[in-house]
Amino acid sequence: MTQQPSPRFPLSAPVDFVIVGSGAAGGIMAKELSTRGLSVVVLEQGPRLTPGQFEHDELKYWLQGGITNNSPVTFRASEKEKAERGRGGLLYAKLVGGSSVHFTANFWRFRPIDFIEATKLGSIAGTGLVDWPITYEELEPYYTKVDWEIGVSGVPGPGDPPRSRPYPMPPLPNKSAGVIFERAAAKLGWHPTPAPMAITSQQFNGRPPCQQCGYCMGFGCEYGAKSSSLATVIPIAEKTGRCEVRPNSFVRKVETDKRGRVTGVVYFDGDKKEQRQLAKAVVVCANGAETSRLLLNSKSNAFPHGLANSSGLVGKYLMFNGGTTATGIYEHPLNEYKGVQVTRIAMDWYDSDPKRGFYGGGGIDARFDVNLPIIFALGTVPPNHPTWGAAFKRYLRWGFSRQMTVYGHSTSLPVASNNISIDPKLKDEFGVPAIRVTYNDHPDDLKMAEYLQARCKELHDAAGAKVYWSNPVRPQTFGVHLLGTCRMGNDAKSSVIDKYHRAHDVPNLFICDGSSLVTSGRGQPTMTIMALAFRAGEKIAEFAKRGEI
């Protein structure tokens, strides 16, 4: 993570590639292109932090958004409503390494069914559920690349998709929540298995094993044990001498020429001064929300509806994944705040089952969800329990060490009316039109979340929790997984990019991040985003070498 002496490319001489964003996809893209001899400038809107700046400071990172986005966003549940600030939002990290720095590091592969669900189940009225233009088999080598180049700890579980190589590292040590989960799940006839995590369980590629500090979710890892882009691929890209990572650089527009080809990008530097970086090609890896915003804001005479948007689908089919929890308190201390967030999962509900009466699938994990002191005390009192005074304080004292959460993760159907668009009025600190989110979970998504919530409660019941509770499943207003908004496909009318991530409308523009996903998976999309980036990076480099860009 130490910054390598990296080249400083001039603004006015076109580099081979500008990559917008340095997160899960952008970091890998930088590595794949630069190690194949291509010159790369990565423009990252956030700062570059060193491991020493990743403090154990809950106030700063959880309450004050120390490394997360602060751009204003408006939200509405339907296109008929006026979007407002404060009704909902989006969460992603804003620094070199992007959200791969602050994520929880759950690393589920998608399964073969995720790529062909429309064929298997048939289409669902009112949704854009279609097959991917690629199969699991085509992506598998790149999942394996992620395992070995990024670093994943785990062991194959029941129902796991085929893999060409074993995990490079064994699972992380089990925790009390994992033990409780495993025992109760076995009673219920489920199939619990160690959680695959993008965290080192032993020394790996020059990085130390996880120190079990517990500050994964929402924090950067000062040890470099979390397999972020920042700790893994970005240093390799910089070592080539062909990759410059330029932090504090917010791209506002991708520019095009008369022929409809991309010529470079306009961005604001750290002094909020406008700069223009020329490039032979641009890869947008800015996340499912920011990528859409950038393309929609890159209007021109040739592209009046936004860049690469002849299909009208840029920003459409936004998917958050479903999520639901049940919190339980146990007799003895678990101390879930120690160690990684998740150690055991069960995937017994992965496939959509017509017998349930609705579309959807998911998995469940045992985790420390809100077990750091402040967040715990602010938010996790059982329903109808006093929230201040002596009884409250006694509860905190009793519950903190004894609490665990069972978390259900599930599908989101692609629905065109769930989307990222440009707010007609609101602008960010640079004067750039802001994101407007329109989102309302499909009824089947809510039913699936409710179904998993019942399983989460069942688990606590079987495990003998002293008390357990859930909040009712409600339509989501807050997105962390930002998926589907520039979907890939073979047909330029019904997708934004082709199967190699090239924009159908613009030959030298590529898009790769959560926006590329055609379906949502069952949660935990980062593994798939990274696999797509490895695959896309390899193909794009080939195109560049063959003069096909």
Place this chain on the structure above:
Amino acid sequence: MKPVSEWNTSRRDFVGALAGVGAAWIVSDWVAVESALAHATQAVAQQPPPAFAVLTADEAADIEAMAERIMPSDETPGAKEAGVIYFIDRSLQTFSKDQVPFARAGLKDLNKRAAKRKAGARFSQLSTAEQDALLKEIENTPFFGGTRYLTIVGMFANPSYGGNRDSIGWKLLGFEPHAAHKPPFGYYDAQAAKGGAKA
């Protein structure tokens, strides 16, 4: 407060684990982590407590009394011992600056209610039973919500922010602020590791 190096019993293990790794970047940056923590410790250790930057003595007494009812001192220390009021004052000077007028308006209303209960009294001069009754009246107001929020944050945030003195909040929860931990972490994984009873 104990110096950070005493909390961090695992640090030696951590550096040991690095020895064979050759991850030079971590070792060099670890110095920065340590020095930041040391600085924070020193800031908290300053005695006597600093004067209030924003709140008047009366206002501080009222808010401290509220914090004390939210997180009372009983068989374990509460908001008072944790110095939550210093955290709140500092937050009103810095990241909660825009809340000052709002807090003052809330206090004004609170003291109006206090004076109704006991002529001429401020909230801080009421008995704890009277204070509880009064807070019950306003417990759904944004003012109470905001004070509860700052009290909790001041109780459990890093001591470097001015509250959570002597890690009183963390000790209440049983939270050990070590830079690293080792399994077993809790009762159930310890039991499983020993090959204990399987359910």
